[in-house]
Amino acid sequence: MSNLAPSAALAPALPVSASSGAAIELVGVNKWYGEFHVLKDINLRVHRGERIVICGPSGSGKSTMIRCINRLEEHQQGSIIVDGIELTNDLKRIDEIRREVGMCFQHFNLFPHLTILENLTLAPIWVRKMPKKDADELAMHFLRKVKIPEQANKYPGQLSGGQQQRVAIARALCMKPKIMLFDEPTSALDPEMVKEVLETMVSLAEEGMTMLCVTHEMGFARQVANRVIFMDAGQIIEMNEPEAFFSNPQHERTKLFLSQILGH
Amino acid sequence: MNDFTTWDVFRNLLAAVPWTIYLSLIAFAGGAVVSLLLLSLRFAFPRVAGTPVRLYVQLFQGTPLLMQLFLVYFGLALMGVQTTPLFAASLCLSVYSSAYLTETWYGCVLAVPKGQWEASSSLGLKHWQQMLLIVLPQALRLSVPPTVGLMVQIVKNTSLASIVGFVELTRASQIIANATFEPFLAYGAVAFIYFVICFSISLCGRHLEKRIRI
Numbered sequence: 010m011s012n013l014a015p016s017a018a019l020a021p022a023l024p025v026s027a028s029s030g031a032a033i034e035l036v037g038v039n040k041w042y043g044e045f046h047v048l049k050d051i052n053l054r055v056h057r058g059e060r061i062v063i064c065g066p067s068g069s070g071k072s073t074m075i076r077c078i079n080r081l082e083e084h085q086q087g088s089i090i091v092d093g094i095e096l097t098n099d100l101k102r103i104d105e106i107r108r109e110v111g112m113c114f115q116h117f118n119l120f121p122h123l124t125i126l127e128n129l130t131l132a133p134i135w136v137r138k139m140p141k142k143d144a145d146e147l148a149m150h151f152l153r154k155v156k157i158p159e160q161a162n163k164y165p166g167q168l169s170g171g172q173q174q175r176v177a178i179a180r181a182l183c184m185k186p187k188i189m190l191f192d193e194p195t196s197a198l199d200p201e202m203v204k205e206v207l208e209t210m211v212s213l214a215e216e217g218m219t220m221l222c223v224t225h226e227m228g229f230a231r232q233v234a235n236r237v238i239f240m241d242a243g244q245i246i247e248m249n250e251p252e253a254f255f256s257n258p259q260h261e262r263t264k265l266f267l268s269q270i271l272g273h
Numbered sequence: 274m275n276d277f278t279t280w281d282v283f284r285n286l287l288a289a290v291p292w293t294i295y296l297s298l299i300a301f302a303g304g305a306v307v308s309l310l311l312l313s314l315r316f317a318f319p320r321v322a323g324t325p326v327r328l329y330v331q332l333f334q335g336t337p338l339l340m341q342l343f344l345v346y347f348g349l350a351l352m353g354v355q356t357t358p359l360f361a362a363s364l365c366l367s368v369y370s371s372a373y374l375t376e377t378w379y380g381c382v383l384a385v386p387k388g389q390w391e392a393s394s395s396l397g398l399k400h401w402q403q404m405l406l407i408v409l410p411q412a413l414r415l416s417v418p419p420t421v422g423l424m425v426q427i428v429k430n431t432s433l434a435s436i437v438g439f440v441e442l443t444r445a446s447q448i449i450a451n452a453t454f455e456p457f458l459a460y461g462a463v464a465f466i467y468f469v470i471c472f473s474i475s476l477c478g479r480h481l482e483k484r485i486r487i
Binding site for chain 2 (some may be wrong): 080107108112114120121136180181
């Protein structure tokens with residue numbers, strides 16, 4: 010697959026059946042913060058089961074882009090279609106999409122006044138209307154999956170950063186999302202805790218979850234990404250399969266960026 | 274006529290303590306009810322209710338409680354509406370404390386980190402669920418220290434009710450000072466009693482803070 014110009018049609022070289030369609034589709038998306046043009050004509054088609062890593066310098070709009078996908082940010086132009094539903098101001102649709110899209114944040118954003126178990130069961134109980142007992146079971150299932158079932162009755166403040174981020178992943182998974190968004194999930198972690206979080210994400214990728222991940226963990230990108238996107242100044246500058254992206258970047262800005270983050 | 278012992282002074286002052294406490298409780302409860310109402314309005318209809326609520330707060334924070342008392346007690350009387358000192362004091366102290374509580378509690382809700390809203394949004398919670406389950410419980414914890422501080426202010430401000438003739442601690446101490454010709458003893462004793470009340474509230478507050486620390 011060759012490198013792509015910013016707003017070209019983006020057909021991935023992926024074995025995706027035609028019937029499955031796109032999980033996420035962004036067409037001509039523009040966003041401004043007042044005068045500041047933060048997203049410039051973004052076109053992106055994410056297929057079901059696809060894993061995309063987004064990198065780029067800070068302020069390039071990568072976080073803003075994925076935050077638009079579950080409407081934490083509003084876009085002003087273009088259309089965003091998630092799981093067949095177009096994002097508009099219709100609150101019902103926004104809720105519908107948010108139920109299907111899980112998100113992990115740089116600073117975890119666990120609810121400090123609730124135990125780990127309560128953090129996990131809150132949305133299944135209140136949003137999915139699940140009986141508490143079932144929600145507890147579901148939560149324990151995912152806590153085992155992220156390998157911290159023994160922390161269920163502690164509070165977030167009593168856990169390490171890596172553990173908190175794994176709880177945050179489990180919390181999102183409890184909603185059984187079809188798509189997971191990660192916004193720099195390891196950037197706030199001590200180096201020795203990055204690995205445990207990445208391992209959790211890798212195992213999620215192996216199960217076929219559709220993932221969009223803003224990260225500078227290039228090892229992770231190599232290992233799990235189907236495509237790597239490089240953004241700068243609100244634009245998608247380059248998009249390619251990881252091998253080609255890292256070994257043969259096309260754009261000067263991509264080369265510069267890669268040399269800076271891989272250089273040391 | 275030097276029949277007043279120190280104990281007599283204290284005994285008579287202590288008899289007035291319940292009135293200071295009642296007045297404080299009325300002011301706090303009244304203020305809390307009004308400010309919860311104002312806050313609900315402000316959060317439910319930010320565009321419509323925001324400005325009136327802000328004006329209300331500014332008005333009553335920006336005028337002396339003493340003037341408010343004068344206006345209600347003497348002003349209403351001039352207009353032919355007779356009020357009792359208890360009513361005037363209760364009304365003014367409630368309004369006064371509601372202004373401060375509204376501003377303080379509003380700040381506490383805003384102080385809950387934005388990430389908490391975002392995380393609960395991303396899980397699909399509705400706005401009222403976010404408010405009720407995520408934000409208010411955390412705002413409540415944040416509100417304990419400033420609320421305790423305000424309660425102490427309210428207790429001290431009840432002394433202004435003496436100006437309209439309501440017999441609480443301060444008024445009682447004036448009466449006793451006049452009767453005993455020992456102002457230093459009477460006012461010293463009353464200051465000490467105020468301190469004991471306020472200090473107890475602070476201690477309770479500190480205890481509460483420890484218990485609900487996250």
